[in-house]
Amino acid sequence: MKKCHIAYLACTAAVVGAGLGAAPPVPSHKTHVVHPGQSIQKAVDAAKPGDTVLVTAGTYRESVTVTTPGLTLRGVGPSTVIQPSAKKPASTKPSNAKKPASTKPSNAKKPSNAEKPSNAEKPAGSAKAADSCAKAGNGICVEGTKNRRLKDVTIASLKVTGFAKAGVSAVSTDRLTVRNVIASKNGVWGIAQERSLRGVFRWNTARANGDAGLFLANTITAEEGATDTKGAVVDHNRLEDNRIGITVRRLRNLTVERNHVTGNCAGLFVVGDENKPRAGALTVRDNRIERNNKYCPKTARLPFLQGSGIVLTGAEDTLVTRNTIRNNVGTSPLSGGIVLFKSMVGATSERNRISGNTLRGNSPADLVNTDTGKGNTFEGNTCRSSKPAGLC
Template identity: 50%
Template sequence: MALRQMPRGARRMTHLGCAAAVLAGVLGMAPPSRAVPDRDEGVLVVRPGESIQRAVDAARPGDTVVLLPGVYRESVRINKSHLMLRGTDGRTVLAPPTAQAAPACNAAGDGICLTGAPGGPLTDVHLRSLTVEGFRRNGIWASGTEGLTIHHVAARHNGQWGIGVEKSVHSALRDNLATENGDAGIFLANAAEEEAPGLDTRGTLVLENRLDGNRIGITARRVRNLLIAHNTVLGNCGGVFVVGDENRPAGGALTVRDNEVSGNNKFCPATKRLPFLQGIGVVLTGVEDTLVQHNLVRDNIGKSPQSGGVVLFRSFVKAANHRNLIRDNVVLRNAPADLVNDDPAGQGNVFVHNTCRTSRPPGLCQ
């Protein structure tokens, strides 16, 4: 069924009401084997057994693709702007396709991949209420986007990152769950596979996510101007990593506040990039002008080089930390210490008004 395209303003209706109206109107209109998705007033509805990719390819700017509850063995490529892909109450699951299924971005091992064109970013794409699990590489991978939002998505048991975003600005990652992924639950970078200066993300938000059982909860690598706040980071090998290097500008100029980072004591063996990880709360390494404030960091216990509550660590490429402020945090029962400054080359780093009991060197708990 093809209806005329709605005016752009009308299609910007409240998505919950839109999805509910569509579901009420189209259930039963076509059998599950229908190849072409239904379109009704700017919404395309996909049922288990139908192709998500076909619906995405058929969507017009401003459309919403609604996935009814069920398991979809498919990977999906999104390369058009102004689109929403949403599941139904989190009961929509994307899993790796069978060997016979035509790959979209599954050749790289990703569940959903979003890629901007060389001429400009992929703009105003929204992912909501989905589960993406079991993919060889990343649950969701985004590169070259602007205004990307990922909300209420579960990314679990993926080989590398649960949600990975590079070369992107104005992103909002909110109220997601990332568990048991091979590397970071949420990974943000200027560029994942190349050397580059720190990227100004222009206000990217990482808010109210839960990261549990990953190698690292959140990694912010060579990025600037973003907020990491109100996240719950538990049971990973490492909690929050803010990473820079010798490139200029360095990573940093960002805020980590009001997070709970506790009990990240899972053991992860060494890789080519990092030594073994265990008992790591919040680490700043090779970054500048970062504020770590009002966090609860407790019970992170380990013997890795970066273990401890809040740790300043000189990077493995010898880039020092400069002008970082760690204040007004509750940092307790971490080992080898609650506060650690293991960066003698760093300048202008300040620890003040933190509630803690142990530090290396002594005297940081004041």
């Protein structure tokens, strides 16, 4: 009887073990290594969700488009450099060559829909997409669609430089991470994102770009209300020698913290307007913003810029706190340490709270409020001068 009981337990253990063994295997993620002379785009196209494309040290002259969710595109630091193609590829189509006569039989059967490849069979990243990214003047494009955001992509540890538009451009993404990226000498933006949620931008350097070093917006192609980013984070970045260090345009619910912003024409812009919902409901804290005294001429939208620390224009319910803002000096209407200013369409800033900041050596004043909006408060700031008087 005892032997039967032992045999029964052994059988039961075997059945349970077999059941546990039937659990689906954990998918293995692959690392695709790219060496100088090889195509980053080909490796990206070959990658599956969760894979890593590791780009070794060297200079790569191409634009790259990422449309695969969960992909990591990573270099090995500043020695991984992505630049524009040295020259446009020559056309392989003869300009006036006579088309060969068709060899297709006149009664040949056309392929049925079932015989045609479906869109699902096409690679997510394609040479056509990369070409579109390049023609738009961008270096790395991370692209979702209007109806489906691209999720969980990471761009890390590389340098992208010399592109006509943006070094890194992201559209319709969710939980994009950009970290340890150097974006320099690009014609418009260093790193830019629009129509996206929950982005994380951390430990990047954006230097000598034509407009903003870091540009986050709802959209740049239409007039719309502000987008709720669901908690985007801009943290520990260095922005220097750009037109504007950081621009946050028509967005809500994000945090800009612990960045070093210096040597730009303007440090940080929070931009809103009369559209609904209004821009704002965000936090700007613990940043160091100093000597943003470069001169930039006026544009169709803004007067000339020089000596602006933090500017709030057409924003609401924004907390600006514990920032150190020093030696931003200029004579622009937007000059000063922390400036509240009506938007370019006359929308006022309302219910913004400026508290606990340390300001020194800013001109025309440490705190400047030329806005007529209601409910803006200045409290607990360490400063010496304000316009109007009494804000310090």
